[in-house]
Amino acid sequence: MSEDDVVARLRSGMTIGIGGWGSRRKPMSMVRAILRSELRDLTVVSYGGPDVGLLCAAGKIRRLVFGFVSLDSIPLEPHFQAARQAAAIEVTEYDEGMLQWALYAAACRLPFLPSRAGLGSDVLAVNPQLRTVRSPYDDAAELVAVPALPLDAALVHLNRADASGNAQFLGDDLYFDDLFCTAAERAYVSCERIVPTSELEAGGLTRLRVHRWMVAGVVEAPNGAHFTSCAPDYDRDEAFQRHYVAAAKDPEQWKGFAATYLSGDEAAYQSAVAALRAGANA
């Protein structure tokens, strides 16, 4: 299927989890398809990077569930900052580990999982919906009851997949992509390359961590994580990320950036990126 086919299966108001971590292996081609769509009022769940920034800039997010938003090599995400500083989005801010627990609880069909993380911090103050729970055992410890966070849909990008949705990471970290998939009603995987099932094991059985039962659809998206990293297929495009940040900090420059990169389809995006690279190398 295509990115637009995935987006056609999403609805405004849905809770959508986005895999990857910061500016690493983000399903950017599917995020770009959302930018082009009529979708709105989304609740986005992410270990956030430019996915969150771009969706903020396009006004797609009603509520963000996050532990951080960062571009890694550039610590602060400018569009996310601007959205928060304008009170343009609602937020549910968790400790990173609480977010893992929330997804895992949903994946295990549990109402909550107990957590030490969060106790004593203002995560409890800014999330008045959070409750604590007392251990029924002798320790009687009071812990945060991190509520399950079921997703309507999850979007993840991996290195390889077969046509039926078995997907493989080839870099050093799966991040939490399997949890996003299993916490979701429907998960959509984009990948650098769709390969025959018979070729997957050669890439490493232990890297074959997303399974077809978790996955509702597969998109072949070469360079689809751009400008985030997708090791070992490619590293983060640091020059492009700097360009993105500079543009995001100035409304006039952002208009130009959006016209060049975000006004067409994915093929147009990839052509514009290739043209920029050719210009830089000329």
Next chain:
Amino acid sequence: MTGVRETRAHAAASEQPTVAPVSTAEVCVVACAEAWRGDAEIAASPMGLIPTAGARLARATFEPDLLLSDGEARFVTGTWALGQPPPGPAEGWIPFRAIFDLAWHGVRHVMMGPAQIDRYGNVNISAIGDYARPARQLLGVRGAPGNTVNHPTSYWVPRHLPRVFVPRVDMVSGVGYDRAGAAGRGAAEFLDLRRVVTNLAGLDFGGPGRSMRLVSGHPGVSVGDVVAATGFELAIEGAVPQTRLPTAAELTLIRDVIDPARLRDGEVRG
């Protein structure tokens, strides 16, 4: 398992005091390294350049059993330069999920960089100002709530200023002693705030009620300088000693092995 490694050789060489001119950044690297003294076989997780140099220095000298990551998903061996890939072989795979497991097990000592810190060690890395509409949105709480209540935590502040050392932080991301005490045993039992190292001084939480205490001033810094740069009352007990200087062996490691490109001078000048 603990083991004696070849890096122990550095410890013997580090007893000689140095006579070479020492920069503030180099004093800070050693003060950060000292935060991990006695930690033995746990993961040292430095955030920021000078803490990273400090962690590598600590392992190369007095804490040879520390575990260090390459900043991605590997525990790596050896001592290597800031900004360069580690030359040594990996000794472990630590994707983010394994780092959470490590943190919750308590075998980690992180050094984080707060935007704000108060007298009892509450820190803010999330947002400055009104939470509903921040004057300045920062990273978010990241792992700070979980880190602080699970394992030893220290802090590095490259610019010691009253707007960082505040009476009350805007959003408690990392938990301090007063808040943990009020939240109960679940928050307090593993809370262990160790050191605050700044461009001016070394501090800890040995003051009354586990409040922040001035431990040492860097060369050329007076107690008055530190007090003036701190927006709350510091515990000060008698004469405050000077922060220890790097030994000759430590200086050689910092200058020739860990930071030959002098990246440290970009974080702390002078």
